[in-house]
Amino acid sequence: MSTNVNRSENSSVKPSVPALHSQLMEAVAENQDTAAFAELFAHYTPRLRAYLIRTGATGGVVEELVQEVMLTAWRKAALYKRAQGGVSTWLYTIARNAFIDHVRREKRPTYDSDDPLLNIASDEDPEHDVNTKLNAVALRTAIKGLSEEQMKVILLFYFAHKTHTEIAEELNLPLGTVKSRVRLAVEHLRHALSDRIDS
């Protein structure tokens, strides 16, 4: 670690990387802070590139999409909400949508967050961060708790963008087995990460 040249004497409280990134993104949103953006750019573009390469997108498209994702992040920074998960989740969803839109050429309808029908449970406070357990430590622990078979399937979803049927073919398993495996994995993740255990 480089020499600690900081003004505050309380150097023991160092923000975690995710918290730091949230601060940076908020600085982009509030002040169009290009230095903050550059720091995020440096951290995330190699990850975006690696993710997109793993989806099977080819060279030129990868570079194009990496830039588009970061441009979207800059332009829509005001929509980033710390409470809904970290910057990595936010950028991942932007990248996922870019992949679906530009490479798959499909649409992925999603619910309208301003829909008056959005059914907020009477005991739920919309401002409160219900996903308090979605920090990096909890996520890492929850994911570690998955079996090797479950991880194999999950990686095929997130990175190779396969459907259940394609996964079944690739792993040479019955479709029903793949679906059960995924269901169990989702249940495990829900229990490990959900703030309130629903019925």
Added chain:
Amino acid sequence: MIDSQPENTSPEHPHSNGVVSADHPEICHHIDGADLMAYASGNTPELLSLLIATHLTLCGQCRNTVDLLEAVGGHLFDEVVGADVVSPDDATSVVSAMAQTLDVIATDKTDGGPTIDDLSSTVREEKLSSDSRPTHLDIGEFPLVLQSYIGRNFDSQKWKRLLAGVESWRLIDDSSGLQASLMRVDAGRVMPRHTHQGRELTLILGGSMLDRDVVYRRGDVVEADQTTRHQPRAGDGDDCVCLAVLEGDVVLTNPLYQMLSKILPSN
């Protein structure tokens, strides 16, 4: 052939008939966890995504699950193998890519320019105005994402009568071959016994449905497939309104209906 998607709109509109569901009955029948994983990771065909998104509007539990599955995706993305190795060439290319991006930003006029329309949902068409709603069906009760698929063309004249007391309004098929229809079934009406060529997911939007000894209400999801033989019945009270997404056709199992289906024009 994706047209550039329109800018996100945040429509401000008073909810027209004031029936916001603080006392919404519990949803008991959710989207299958396997489908939520597929949805969260971006691998569901469009019409299945539509049904899921419509359910999510009404179901906080499933929204919570999708949020955490997206966070799992974000975590795996952040720790993806291959991103940690940055050679000097890579560093140079990152810097030049950054410079290029900052150049684009510097020339941004408004927040214009095509961007990935990601962030909240895409409301592709305007919310239906109150004049375009047929009187027997209040589309204002539909989640906005579904309304955007119905669009301005919704017309009470265009319902197709499938059978006595059963009407359907078909949405455009998606590119994977799924088909989707709104269905309106008279209260108390029994459907003909049938099975399916593939999966059928039905999301109840109004009234209720009794199927295989289970009562399904607004927000609930009914699943059936080629192993199912069933005869759903619309509950008493309000007409049952639902969104059905199908893989393949419905197959009537009563020989009399099979004969009729050969005589009647197909939908």
